Amino acid sequence: MEFLILGATETIPSAIGSSLVQLVTFLVLLGALSYFVWKPLKKVMDEREQLIHSEIDEAEQRRMDAVKLKEENEAVLRETQTEISAMMDNAKNQAKKEQEAIIHDANTRANQMMETAKADIEREKEKAIRDINDQVGEISVLIAEKMIAKEINQDDQKDLVERYLQEAGGK
């Protein structure tokens, strides 16, 4: 058990050789593991980290884009709606105006036609009255002529008047 005691004569020299072997082996192991194992592994892990970072960034970017797009869309929609309602108002006003114009027109024309018709009727009436008057005059003249021409007797005259009156009434 003497190698348990540090400083025992055999221990120190015995340590040196094993020690050197341990040192060299450990350094070789460190180098080999670093090159073949840790470095590739770390690279993969770093790559993953990078990937996650970039994915998160991208997602954030996309979210912001989406928000912006949404706002834009909403603005466009609002604008369109305003435009549409303006157009509707315009159209309504236009239609109303046209309606009024048409009604006004129709009224005017109707009135005109009424006036014309009235005037026509008046004219025809006057014409008819005039005609009747003329005819009455003629007939009167005729009667008078007949009465003058046939100054026979009272009876005859009476007959004549009756006859011509009948004639005039038959007309």
Added chain:
Amino acid sequence: MEHGNPIWTIDVLGLPIIFNLSTVLMIVISSLIVFLIAFFMTRNLAVRPTGKSQVLMEVLMNFVKGIISGNMAWKQGGRFHFLALTLILYIFVSNMVGLPFAFVAPDADQTLWWKSPTADPAVTLTLASVMIVMTHYYGIKMRGTKAYIKSYVEPVWFMAPFKFIEEFTYNLTLGLRLYGNIYAGEILLALLVMVMTSGAIGFIGGFIPMMIWQGFSIYIGAIQAFIFVMLSMVYLSHKVNEDH
């Protein structure tokens, strides 16, 4: 109980350089196991891992990262990541390697060939020394010589001797804690093996304690690997951090 050690000596300029061949063998075997496990677990690496092995290695990586970033800023500590990973894996595997069986040569000395390399103080003290020397190296490199020397006379000048001695005790405690735990574990395992091979009653009586102790040794091995790396990082942070 008492096993011999296969010693091989060469003279360099009259100085005997002694190798404990069993330790050397186990160092190489442990390193190979560590390398092969880590190597084959990280073959099909993908950003989206498909197998369990890559996930497991990434968990280990993040675990060690947690140990380091618990002690210092990752900007400073990132460079020790691979070192701490290699260290924790190597110590853990070294602690485990002696548990399932031991191999004792059938010679007069009962030479012990198969054991945990960390059951040899030369190994643990070497690892501890590497870490402690490294703390000094990075302490000077990252904070400058002036700040490094100044750290010895802080907070008061007469603390300097204690601080100086402390550096050696760090080394000793770091190395010997690991060695003591693993060596004691192996001695107890060897004792239990002796009990179990002594006869039928011994086998029955020793079976359950053997299982319990092996399970506990696994726990100790894992905990000691963690503690070793943890303390190394604490010592490093003492030297590397601006204020502590």
